[in-house]
Amino acid sequence: MLNSVDADVRTRDAIRVVDKREKLDYDDYIDRLAGTGLSVAEAEEFDDVIASNDLDDLVAFADTERVEAAVENLRAVLDAAADFGAREHVDVSLATARGLDYYTGVVFECFDSTGEVGRSVFGGGRYDDLIESFGGQPTPAVGFATGYSTLPQLLQRAGVWPEEAVRTDYYVLSVGEVRDVASRVARDLRERGHVVESDVSGRSFGSQMNYADSINAETVVIVGERDLAEGNVTVKDMVSGDQVQVPVEDFPGEHDEPRHGDFA
Secondary structure (H helix, E strand, C coil), rough: CCCHCCCCHHCCCCCCCHHCCCHHHHHHHHHHHHHHCCCCCHHHHHHHHHCCHHHHHHHHHCCHHHHHHHHHHHHHHHHHHHHHHHHCCCCCCCCCCCCCCCCCCEEECCCCCCCCCCCCCCEEEEEHHHHCCCCCCCCCCCEECCCCCCCHHHHHHCCCCCCCCCEEEEEEEEECHHHHHHHHHHHHHHHHCCCCCECCCCCCCHHHHHHHCCCEEEEEEEEEEEHHCCCCEEEEECCCEEEEEEHHHHEEEHHCCCCCCCCC
C-alpha cells in the first residue's frame, strides 16, 4: 500500500510507525507517519484505510496487482479459519507488523479474550525465504512462538500450570578425592532416567546435605574416601533417615528406584 503512494516513502520506517498506532496520540502518530515521506494529507488518507480494516478499501486505495494478490491470500487464510471453526475468534488488523526482516506474508498474534493479559500470548506468520536464507532448500513455512511471560499466566488461570516444586531423585554427595566414582554413579543413575544432581563446587558434607534437602532429593548417595576404601557407598533415604552401605560395584543395581525406608 505504501509503495502505491506517489511519494518517496521510507516503507520500513512507516510500517514501524503504524505498528505503534494504538500507543501514540493521533497527532503525534500522523506527524511520525508524515515524517517517513508522506504528506500530512497522504498520511491521514492512508490511516483512514488502515483504521477501516476493510479489505475492499485496501484494494481500491492501492489499485495494484501486488496488494490485490496479498488481499486474496489473506481472504484465503480467513476462509481456512472458518473451515476449522475458528473464524469467530479472528479479527483482521491492518496495523500489526512483525519481523520485517523475514516474514513474507500474513502475520498473526493471539490475545487473551478476557483482557486480563494485555500482551500477546503468541505470534507468528508466513516466512517463505527464511530456511533458504540459512542455506537450506527453498521451503515455504509458517510458524509461531509463545510469549515467555504471558503463557504461564493463562495456564495458571486455567488450572493446568504444572507443579513447580523441585523434584530430585538422587543427590550424589562427594567426600574427598572421589570425582571419578561420583561421576560414574551420577551418570549411571541418569542413564536410567532419574533426575540427579551432584556437587561441583567442593562444598562440605553438611552443606551438601543441606542442599540435597533444599532440592527435595529423595535419596542421597554418599561417595566418600573412607567408604570407598572398603568398596562401598552409603545410600540414605531422606524421608525416613535410614541408610545402608552398598558395594560400589553393585550400585545402582537393585537400588534403581528410590525406596523410602526399604534398602534391604
